[in-house]
Amino acid sequence: MLAELLALRLVGEYEVxxxxxxxxxxxTSVVVGTSLRQLDELPAGCLPLFPRExxxxxxxxxxxxxxxxxxxGLPGLVVERTTNALPEITGRLADRFGMPLVLVDRLDAHTAVAAVDRHLRGPRLAGLRMVDSMLTRLRQVPDSADGLLSAVRAAAGVPAAMVDGRGVTIAGDAATVDPATxxxxxxxxxxxxxxxxxxxxGDGHTLICHPATVADGLPANLWLVARLPLAGRGMxxxxxxxLALGAWAYTAWIATKSLDGEREARYRAVVLADVVEYADGIAPGTSERATALGWRLSGWHVGIHLNIDQAVGPGVRPTSLIAGLERVLRDNDLPHxxxxxxxxxATWHTRDAEPEPEEIDRLARRLGHALRTFRDDHPGVLVAGGLGGGHDGAEGIGASLHEARQASLLARARGGSGAVETFGSMSVDRLLSGWQRSEPLLRATSSLLAPLREVDPGGDLVRTLMVYLDHESSATATANVLNVHRNTVLQRLERIRGLLPLDLSxxxxxxxxxxAARAVADEDA
Known part of the structure; x- marks a missing residue:
């Protein structure tokens, strides 16, 4: 490419x-220009360099x-500069043809031809040297995107970066893809x-982008990008x-890392299942595996359970969700x-002494802050957390995790995404309130009580039903609360019995x- 030859100053100081x-x-080739007749005999792609004479x-x-x-079909004209100005009509003609007219100060045509000729013959060898350098560096597979990009920069000698499908730089040189590009x-x-x-x-540069995919023919989420001056086909x-070698090495590394992570996750789940199921008689092998994982079985444990609704996060992979959760937990000084x-x-917090209620409350506040941060970073993904009480010994891990799961269900029903509950705060009123706010119950009750709401949009029948059952099926007490005559209550109950597919006896x-009446009343309120 002509721009590449000029950028390398192979013809000297120039001006287009x-x-x-x-x-x-x-x-494709270069000659010393001698005459107009010679131009008419040059093959396409040949670049003539004309001394001023x-x-x-x-x-x-x-x-x-x-x-x-x-x-x-020549790529351009390189001419030694004279003291006279370029005629305007000549410049317009070059622009119309898209024919670069390059002026060079003190052109040494024969030296420049030799330099350009070496460069034209050299890309193949230079390319082989690049590939060989990259293969040498990949003998030790990079363990990060930045490590890979360092190898690309060293082998190709140009800035390199990794970008996503939005063109945002994930790793490497931020200047590789500038905002204008x-x-x-x-x-x-x-x-x-x-x-x-x-x-x-681009304007004065070339971007080369290679997809990072585990196999050909797949869509790409990440791209390796190199930036170089306007370059020819060989470069x-x-x-x-x-970049292709780098993409292959990177996808091989992330695939291996993913498999290792999934294998470790399954292993940890199996070990925890053994600890929970056989807590009163843990086998020596289970204790050894727990020790190798860095788990402490003795002491007082407070279980943490996170309830995640992944179905509402389209396109979000569970692995990325869990990695994000672990990150915010770590940032908030929580087990992660x-x-x-x-x-x-699940995870758990362990300490030497029995935790005071205040300590569990502090853990709950930190967990709440972490989950709200996660919620804000992942719109549409629902997450709620629960903490169990403090329990002693290996059997205490399973007991506290069981309580934490119950608390997380209440948190999900009561507060939605980012909510946290502790098992110690789960009173009967809170359990009922949480259940009444749950989406499945609201859908079921809306359907069950629909006949009452259709014939009585004002809600008198539903209110009468709720107050009647609140007061142990007493029509008199119901009439007093609603400030209506007892016969009115009896008439309403008769209508209710006729409309609902239920036997109130x-x-x-x-x-x-x-x-159902409580849930509908709470929803209407």
Whole structure:
């Protein structure tokens, strides 16, 4: 590419005075320019370098040379500068043809031809050296994105970064993709279907992008990007091969890391299940595995259970959710090695002495702050937490985790995402209140009491039912509370019995009707 030869100063100090749009033209060979007749015999892609005595840009012969070069498919004209100014008509002609007109101070045509010729013959060898350097560096697989990008920079000698599909830099040199280039890059990156390498030619630079996928034909979330001056095909292909090697090494590393993480997570879940199930007689092997994991079985334990609704986070992988949770827990000085359990994820806090209620409350406040931070960072993902009471010994881990799960269900029903409850605060009123606010119950009660609400939008029938059951099925007490005549209550009850598919003389039906009326009344309030 002509721009690459100029950027490398292979022809000396230069100025592109016209035809800049053609700087991406490929250069395949180079000669010392001698005459207009010679131009008409040069093959496409050949770049002529004219000493001033062979071609002067202020003369009409320069216009003829531009026309011939355009017709022959030459990449541009390099001419030694004279003291005279470039005629305006000549500049307009070069711009119209997209034919770069390059003026060079004190052009040594023969030396420049030799330098350009070496460069044109060299990209293949230079590319092989890049690839060999990258392979050497990958003998020790990088253990991070930054480590990989360091290898790319060292092998290719250009800035490199990792970006996501929005063009945001995840790792590496932030200046690789500048704000002015990002929007154009995002337009070029495939948004669906198989990902393929992308080359973007900008103003004075080239971006080479390679997808990081575990196999060909898959969509890409991450891209390796290298930035270099406007470059020719040989340079682009060489750097592209380095990026391809880097993408292969990176995806192999993250796949191995993911498998190791999943294997460890399953192992930890199995060990915890053994500790919980056989707490009164833990086998020596289980104690050894727990010790290897860094778990302390003795002491006083406070269980933590997190209830996560992953279904409301479309496109969010569970592994990324758990990693985010562990991060906010660690930032809030809480136990952060989460283990999958029935109904959610668990961990526990251990100390030497029995924890006071105030200490558990402090843990709950820190957990609440962590979950609210997580909630704000992950809109649409619901998470609630529960803490168990303090329990002693290995059997105390399972006991406190069981309590923590119950508390987390109450937190979810009462407060929604980010809420936290402690098992010690679970009074009967709080349990009923939490249950009455739960979405499944609200849906069921809305359907059950729909006949009453359809014939009585004002809600007198539902209120009468609730007060009647609140006062042990006493029509007189109900009339006093509602400030109506007892006969009015009896008439309403008769209508209620006729509309509901329930028998209020049966304890189970009475309980269902009572809870349903409470839930509907609470929802209306």
């Amino acid at each position: 005075v016209a035809g800049r749009h053609g700087l991406a033209h490929e250069v 062979r071609l002067a840009v202020e003369e009409v012969s320069a216009d003829v040379a531009l026309r011939v070069a355009h017709r022959r 990002r929007s154009e890059l995002v337009k070029r990156l495939p948004t669906g279907g198989p990902a393929a390498p992308v080359t973007l030619f 682009v292909e060489s750097v592209g091969r380095v 090695d989460l283990i999958q359990r029935p109904g959610g994820w 049966q304890p189970n039906d009475r309980l269902v009707a009572h809870l």
